[in-house]
Amino acid sequence: GAVVSQHPSRVICKSGTSVKIECRSLDFQATTMFWYRQFPKQSLMLMATSNEGSKATYEQGVEKDKFLINHASLTLSTLTVTSAHPEDSSFYICSARDPGQGGFFGPGTRLTVL
Amino acid sequence: RKEVEQDPGPFNVPEGATVAFNCTYSNSASQSFFWYRQDCRKEPKLLMSVYSSGNEDGRFTAQLNRASQYISLLIRDSKLSDSATYLCVVNPTGGYNKLIFGAGTRLAVHP
Numbered sequence: 183g184a185v186v187s188q189h190p191s192r193v194i195c196k197s198g199t200s201v202k203i204e205c206r207s208l209d210f211q212a213t214t215m216f217w218y219r220q221f222p223k224q225s226l227m228l229m230a231t232s233n234e235g236s237k238a239t240y241e242q243g244v245e246k247d248k249f250l251i252n253h254a255s256l257t258l259s260t261l262t263v264t265s266a267h268p269e270d271s272s273f274y275i276c277s278a279r280d281p282g283q284g285g286f287f288g289p290g291t292r293l294t295v296l
Numbered sequence: 297r298k299e300v301e302q303d304p305g306p307f308n309v310p311e312g313a314t315v316a317f318n319c320t321y322s323n324s325a326s327q328s329f330f331w332y333r334q335d336c337r338k339e340p341k342l343l344m345s346v347y348s349s350g351n352e353d354g355r356f357t358a359q360l361n362r363a364s365q366y367i368s369l370l371i372r373d374s375k376l377s378d379s380a381t382y383l384c385v386v387n388p389t390g391g392y393n394k395l396i397f398g399a400g401t402r403l404a405v406h407p
Contacts, residue, residue, distance in 0.1 A: 216394055225383070225399040226340065275339050277395070285330075285395055287339040 185209055186278050188288030195266060196296055203261045203291045205276030211256035212278035216285075217249075220273040232259040266295045297322050302384050302398035309405055313374045317401045319367040319384030329360055331369045332383040334400065340383055343369075374405045 185208040193201050205215055213234045218226040230251055231239040238251035250262040263270055275290040302319045309315050321329075329346040344351065346358040346367055357370040367384055384398035 218397075226397045228394050228396075231394055273337075285342070287341070290339045292337075 186276065186286045186288040188276055188291055190291060191289060192292045192294075194294045194296065197267050198265055201263045201266055201293060203263070203274055203276075203293075205259045205261070205278070205288050207257045207278045207286075210278075212259075213256060214279065215253060215259040216277040217251065217259075217261050218275045218277065220275060220290075226275060229261075232261075234259075263293065266293070268295045271295045298398075299323060299388070299396045300384055300386050300398035302401050304399055304401060306402040306404050309374055309403070311374055311376060311405055311407055313405075314370065314372045315374060315403060316371075317369045317382055317384070317403075319369075319398055321365050321367070321384075321386045321396075323386070323388045324362075324365060326365075326386045326388045328387040329367050330385040330387075330395070331356075331358055331367075332385050332397075334381045334383055336380075340385075340397075343382070371403075374403075376405050376407065379403055379405045 187206045187208055189204045195201055215232040217229045219229050220226045228241050229244045232251045232253040234253045234256055240246045248264055253259040271294050273290050273292050276288045277285045279285045300321050307315055331343040332340040333343045334340040344353050344358050346360045348360050350359040355372045359368045371378055381400040381402045383400045386396045388396060
């Protein structure tokens with residue numbers, strides 16, 4: 183089946199630093215990828231839709247200047263959390279859809295901001 | 297009203313039990329529906345798609361009632377390995393578009 187990889191799997195950083203998370207579709211091309219965030223014991227919440235070659239579409243309440251998304255190729259999207267703060271600590275998951283499928287998720291990145 | 301609503305559980309059942317999860321969605325124009333499984337601190341994994349005619353995959357049966365905007369998942373002969381959170385997921389517009397997740401229903405199967 184389709185595989186989506188994500189890197190890094192875990193990040194611990196100091197408040198104020200920026201963190202970049204990569205999401206790759208390994209055996210299919212994804213013109214669209216999605217970035218989700220999941221706080222403990224809560225559901226996945228869509229943050230933004232990443233479109234290859236164009237600007238990302240952000241969900242209401244998500245700051246586009248804080249969560250920078252770049253989708254430079256058909257297999258790679260990056261999410262950069264700028265000036266991270268403790269409240270940004272969360273599980274960030276990307277997703278890409280292979281034609282006809284429900285969507286495959288990366289293994290997630292657990293971000294802890296101290 | 298939430299776009300996708302599920303009973304959070306937890307459902308604590310013995311091995312071999314049959315358990316059913318329910319889910320309702322608010323957007324009557326929603327195009328496709330899925331059940332995902334999420335283990336603790338892991339990413340969600342697709343369990344099965346849900347079709348209007350109902351579909352079965354081994355011990356798992358999914359059903360969709362578009363008129364009632366209701367989705368169900370039935371697990372028969374529960375195994376310890378079925379313990380996880382089950383997420384009801386809706387694609388409101390079809391195509392390669394975003395998925396809307398329910399908060400999940402936690403299942404704990406005990407010996």
